[in-house]
Amino acid sequence: MSRRAKTPHIVLAACVGAFCIAMGLREDVNVWIGTGAAAVVSIVLLSLWARASIRSSLERPALQSVVVGVAVGVAMSFAIWWLYPLSIAILPPIEGQVETLYALLRQPPGPIRAFPLLLLVVAAEELVWRGLAIDVFSKMLGPWQAVLVSALLYVLPQIAFRSPLLMIIALLCGLVWGALRVRFKGLAAPLSAHIIWDVLVFIMYPVA
Numbered sequence: 497m498s499r500r501a502k503t504p505h506i507v508l509a510a511c512v513g514a515f516c517i518a519m520g521l522r523e524d525v526n527v528w529i530g531t532g533a534a535a536v537v538s539i540v541l542l543s544l545w546a547r548a549s550i551r552s553s554l555e556r557p558a559l560q561s562v563v564v565g566v567a568v569g570v571a572m573s574f575a576i577w578w579l580y581p582l583s584i585a586i587l588p589p590i591e592g593q594v595e596t597l598y599a600l601l602r603q604p605p606g607p608i609r610a611f612p613l614l615l616l617v618v619a620a621e622e623l624v625w626r627g628l629a630i631d632v633f634s635k636m637l638g639p640w641q642a643v644l645v646s647a648l649l650y651v652l653p654q655i656a657f658r659s660p661l662l663m664i665i666a667l668l669c670g671l672v673w674g675a676l677r678v679r680f681k682g683l684a685a686p687l688s689a690h691i692i693w694d695v696l697v698f699i700m701y702p703v704a
Contacts, residue, residue, distance in 0.1 A: 504632050507546045511538040511624040512649055519656040527600045528610045535613075535620035546628050553627040553677075557684030565676060565685035569692025572672065573701070576693075580703045583661070593659040594704045607699045618694060622687045625650045625670060626677040643674035669693070 514537045518530035542550055584591045601607050607614060625646050633642035647670030654666045673686035697703065 503545050504549065504628060507541050508624065508628050508632055510541055511620075511628070512652060514538055515621070515624075515653040516656065519653040522600055522656065526603050528603060528605070528613055531617045532613045535617045538620045538624050539616075542623055542628065549628045549631045550623060552631065553623065553683045555682060557682055558680070561676075561680040561682060561684035562688045564680065565688025566692050568672065568676060568685070569689035570696070572669070572689065572693045573696040576697050576703060577701065590661050591704070593657070593661050597657070597659075597662065598698075598702055598704045601698055611699070614694060614698075615691065618690050619687065621650075622673070622683050622690060626673050626686045627683055630674060630677055639678045643671060643678055646674050647671045 511534075514534040515531070518525070518527075518534040521530055580594070584594075629646035629649055630639065630642045633645045636642075637645065647667050650670035651663050651666045654662045657663075669690075673690055676685040676689060677683060679685070
């Protein structure tokens, strides 16, 4: 593999590493500062050395993709609201794990005031995991296998939480959003779904 061919792999590893570091430092660095910095680093790296992936992911988003993405985001939110009470009834320790996550999100300035930063982080995550990761692994494995690999990579930053629940949620979200990326051949659908899900579950109607 030539040095030029290796560049996307190196950029992907660096971006994933940036988010892993941000999550690993969450107890020492404000989560909004950490993830915001990881998002900025990722976008800069992608802009400098993975422009082709960005262009292909963002070409001509169709209205249908956005509508489907919004609908999927709403459906995922209802799934969380329905499954969470059942989950804590079966496994009570889950409640503490979720409360820890929400406590991080409520660090100053809080999710509402940090909403522009939240959008930046979501955009960076989609460009990295549903954009570059799926592009890189599709060439080696095919698109649907690439969705699985990108979803597994999406779990890596969550390992720092030491919460099996959050890792499972990250995996499932990664699979759904990755499937939207492949099905609609762009990031409009997964980006819309991701934003709607974050807004509904983390800001408007939190479960904890």
